[in-house]
Amino acid sequence: MARHLRMVASSIVCALLISGVAFAQEKDSSVFGRAIKATLLDPTTVAPAIVTYDGTMRDWKTSQPFFAHGFVEMNARFTRSGRPGDVAVSYEVGKQQILRDSLNVLAVSAVHNFSTQLIEQALRNRFPEHARAVTIFGWIERAAVASVMSYELAGPHYTQWRMNQQMMTQYNIR
Secondary structure, three states: OHHHHHHHHHHHHHHHHHHHHHHHHHOOOOHHHHHHHHHHHOHHHHHHHHHHHHHHHHHHHHHHHHHHOOOOEOOHHHEOOOOOOEOEOOHHHHHHHHHHHHHHHHHHHHHHHHHHHHHHHHHHHHOHHHHHHHHHHHHHHHHHHHHHHHHHHHHHHHHHHHHHHHHHHHHOOO
């Protein structure tokens, strides 16, 4: 149920952003439109989702030969029973789960960046003499959050991917 709610929330956020683009094109001078445009053009919006997808897919792909040799999946989200140490779901089901996870990361990142853009605009309007500093600090904040998100979400998968590659060589599994 929680996964379903996250998917619905992600879909709503994506729909709002997409519909906001049309709104932004009509009323580009609006605060809302400028924030949406800035969010969509900001690479820190999509970077965490791309890195998460890449790291998780590398882990998933290099895990497949082990599953074929009777190994079990320790990540409960990728098992048939939903418990760790069980048979892995199929490759396609795993890919779909990874895509959903990455879209959820994109939604969270987009909401964060959108709210940051609104705050930045308000601060630039309130303190026009510090507009450049506000913009710079905004970039630093968004880059830091994107980096932490990417590291926390994808880091363990990149580590597992490297371990899988080493074990495949060590045990001559292909």
